[in-house]
Amino acid sequence: xxxxxxxxxxxxxxxxxxxxxxxxxxxxxxxxxxxxxxxxxxxxxxxxxxxxxxxxxxxxxxxxxxxxxxxxxxxxxxxxxxxxxxxxxxxxxxx
Amino acid sequence: xxxxxxxxxxxxxxxxxxxxxxxxxxxxxxxxxxxxxxxxxxxxxxxxxxxxxxxxxxxxxxxxxxxxxxxxxxxxxxxxxxxxxxxxxxxxxxxxxxxxxxxxxxxxxxxxxxxxxxxxxxxxxxxxxxxxxxxxxxxxxxxxxxxxxxxxxxxxxxxxxxxxxxxxxxxxxxxxxxxxxxxxxxxxxxxxxxxxxxxxxxxxxxxxxxxxxxxxxxxxxxxxxxxxxxxxxxxxxxxxxxxxxxxxxxxxxxxxxxxxxxxxxxxxxxxxxxxxxxxxxxxxxxxxxxxxxxxxxxxxxxxxxxxxxxxxxxxxxxxxxxxxxxxxxxxxxxxxxxxxxxxxxxxxxxxxxxxxxxxxxxxxxxxxxxxxxxxxxxxxxxxxxxxxxxxxxxxxxxxxxxxxxxxxxxxxxxxx
Numbered sequence: 001x002x003x004x005x006x007x008x009x010x011x012x013x014x015x016x017x018x019x020x021x022x023x024x025x026x027x028x029x030x031x032x033x034x035x036x037x038x039x040x041x042x043x044x045x046x047x048x049x050x051x052x053x054x055x056x057x058x059x060x061x062x063x064x065x066x067x068x069x070x071x072x073x074x075x076x077x078x079x080x081x082x083x084x085x086x087x088x089x090x091x092x093x094x095x
Numbered sequence: 096x097x098x099x100x101x102x103x104x105x106x107x108x109x110x111x112x113x114x115x116x117x118x119x120x121x122x123x124x125x126x127x128x129x130x131x132x133x134x135x136x137x138x139x140x141x142x143x144x145x146x147x148x149x150x151x152x153x154x155x156x157x158x159x160x161x162x163x164x165x166x167x168x169x170x171x172x173x174x175x176x177x178x179x180x181x182x183x184x185x186x187x188x189x190x191x192x193x194x195x196x197x198x199x200x201x202x203x204x205x206x207x208x209x210x211x212x213x214x215x216x217x218x219x220x221x222x223x224x225x226x227x228x229x230x231x232x233x234x235x236x237x238x239x240x241x242x243x244x245x246x247x248x249x250x251x252x253x254x255x256x257x258x259x260x261x262x263x264x265x266x267x268x269x270x271x272x273x274x275x276x277x278x279x280x281x282x283x284x285x286x287x288x289x290x291x292x293x294x295x296x297x298x299x300x301x302x303x304x305x306x307x308x309x310x311x312x313x314x315x316x317x318x319x320x321x322x323x324x325x326x327x328x329x330x331x332x333x334x335x336x337x338x339x340x341x342x343x344x345x346x347x348x349x350x351x352x353x354x355x356x357x358x359x360x361x362x363x364x365x366x367x368x369x370x371x372x373x374x375x376x377x378x379x380x381x382x383x384x385x386x387x388x389x390x391x392x393x394x395x396x397x398x399x400x401x402x403x404x405x406x407x408x409x410x411x412x413x414x415x416x417x418x419x420x421x422x423x424x425x426x427x428x429x430x431x432x433x434x435x436x437x438x439x440x441x442x443x444x445x446x447x448x449x450x451x452x453x454x455x456x457x458x459x460x461x462x463x464x465x466x467x468x469x470x471x472x473x474x475x476x477x478x479x480x481x482x483x484x485x486x487x488x489x490x491x492x493x494x495x496x497x498x499x500x501x502x503x504x505x506x507x508x509x510x511x
Contacts, residue, residue: 023288023320046292050327053320055288076320079311079351081290083215083245083283084338084420 005067005075012060020060021045021078025053027071040066097165106178110161117162122146122179122367126154131172139163186252186264188366189391193425194471195267198432203474205268205431210253210304211297212424213290214246216277218400221247221412223255223264224273231275232296234289242281244403248416249308250275251398252424254431259412264397267428267470268435274300279309287311287321287351294328303434304334306427307352308420314347315354316381322355329357334434334442336361336427338419339386340375346461348375349385359430359446360385363392363422364467368456374419377461388449388464389456390429392422429470437477448476 012020026033030047033054037044042058055078056066067075099107106123115121120143127133133155136145141163146156156179159167167173190196209229218241219228231239241247250266250273257265276293279285290309297305305328315322325335335358342348353360353375362374371393377385399405399414406416430445440448452473453466475481 021286021288023291025320046288048291048295048324050295050298050331051320051324053291053324055291074320078286078288081279081285081287081309081311081321083243083279084308084310084341084418 008075008077009064009067012064016059016061016064018060019057020063021055021057022063023053023055023076023078024066025051025073025075027073028052030054033071036069037066042066096169098168101168101173101175102164103175103177106164106176109178110164115161118160120158120160121164122156122158123164124154124156124177124179125167125173126152126175126177127172128174129153134167134170134173139166142167186266186395186397189395189425190265190267192366192391193267193429193467194469195428195432197471198436198474201436201474203432203436205254205271205428205435208268208271208304208431208434209274209300209302210268210271210306210427210431211274211276211300211302212246212250212253213276213278213293213297213305213307214249214309215243215279215281215283216241216246217250217273217275218247218398220401221251221398222259223251223257223266223398223412225256225258227254227256228273228275230300231277232293233277234293234296235277235280235285237277237280239275239277241277241400242403243279243283244400244405244414245279245283245308245420246275246277247400247403248397248405248414249306249420249424252395252421253306253428255398259398264413266397267425268431271428271431274302285309291321291324294324298328298331298333302333304336304427304430306424307335307337308418308423310338310340310350310353312342312350314349314380315351316379317351317354317356317383319351322352325352325355326357329442332442334427334430334445335359336423336430338423339363341373341418341420343374343376344372344462346376347378347380349377349379350375354379354383354385356383357443357446359426359449360387360464361419361423361426362386362389362462362464363417363419364389364456364463365393366391368454368467370456370458370462371417373417374422374462384460384464386464387446388426388453389467390422390425391467392419392425393417395421397421426468429468429473432470433473433477436474440477445477448473452476
């Protein structure tokens with residue numbers, strides 16, 4: 001389950017210098033917000049078109065400031081994903 | 096009193112993990128003391144069938160209910176009871192099992208249908224992919240080649256030609272057009288943002304089907320960005336086939352993006368039509384049923400990328416692996432066949448067709464979805480044919496169901 005933004009803010013406040021990678025969903029065309037995101041000191045890694053969202057990276061303190069923007073719908077951590085194979089045998093156990 | 100010490104741990108695990116009712120039937124190997132006579136089928140209530148009687152050891156392969164298994168442990172002549180573990184469901188077994196060759200006979204091999212593999216890349220030099228890959232794009236910084244092996248394995252299940260095995264390990268849609276978005280690194284991991292970018296790239300290439308044998312940990316409700324993006328791709332006409340995950344058998348173990356609301360979420364079954372213990376279960380954290388459908392995903396032999404050792408390598412060109420990762424490309428290949436047979440089907444129509452033509456494994460929907468997919472039946476429904484009885488029996492997996500090492504004794508000794 002995704003962390004609530006309040007939980008994320010607490011985490012960022014605890015370690016404002018940490019580098020964070022986030023997926024930010026916005027109210028409208030994400031390209032229109034690239035400059036605003038960058039103005040907070042964050043790097044825009046991707047601007048998506050299927051949904052209104054950007055992938056950003058930067059300091060937690062910058063993310064804290066970004067979270068207060070009115071055009072932000074949600075922020076979630078850019079979670080790790082992985083392949084889903086098991087070992088080859090029939091007695092394979094979950095990895 | 097039942098004597099649990101006579102139950103092998105593999106059988107105990109099977110009965111406990113699946114919480115089987117007393118009436119549930121299993122295939123077991125029953126070992127008795129030397130010089131004693133075996134318990135014949137029907138001699139005990141719930142002991143329904145003797146499949147093989149071995150000569151090298153005093154044992155037999157039998158079907159028995161859980162209650163009958165416990166009753167057997169009370170008998171002095173019985174020494175041990177094992178679960179008859181199924182073994183290797185090769186690609187040359189799983190593809191016929193779900194009925195793909197019958198669709199091929201109608202001229203539908205996925206020809207021209209664009210399928211994206213969003214994964215660890217594809218080995219373009221593997222003979223099964225010669226002339227098959229239209230585009231490759233790297234989102235990891237490692238380059239588009241598959242330095243893990245997972246993506247090549249998955250891609251060959253979707254649409255490998257089987258050229259490196261004289262056609263033995265042919266994929267479900269052997270004439271589809273492959274697109275490879277490398278979003279996972281050589282260690283098999285990556286980030287959600289790269290996966291999202293890979294999906295968008297695939298959609299921009301006008302692919303019709305996307306295979307995603309990947310995911311993240313933890314139950315979800317389908318509102319995370321990756322899940323929403325996958326749902327949006329579905330609404331734009333792209334069929335999204337997504338692995339349920341390998342966190343089973345516990346409930347609510349389908350992670351993102353398998354929890355997405357409209358995608359086709361795929362669980363893994365075996366060649367004997369049981370759902371794999373590892374296959375993630377529903378419901379989602381907001382209470383929806385998942386997976387949607389099951390496809391074979393246990394011990395699938397498919398392409399091995401050069402220089403990789405994922406799974407259990409069979410030879411230089413092929414390796415065996417299990418997981419919902421392996422079940423999902425069976426689904427993606429199926430979608431390609433259906434799209435060739437009936438162009439214009441929407442993703443939702445394809446999902447509905449797949450889900451309403453399954454073989455019901457009589458398990459909870461949050462374990463099996465609607466059951467194990469049957470491609471020929473799905474094809475018939477897609478093209479509007481009246482289902483007819485199969486002219487030939489459903490291809491029997493080789494080795495046959497219940498063909499663990501014990502059953503192999505039958506082959507050597509001519510048992511029964």
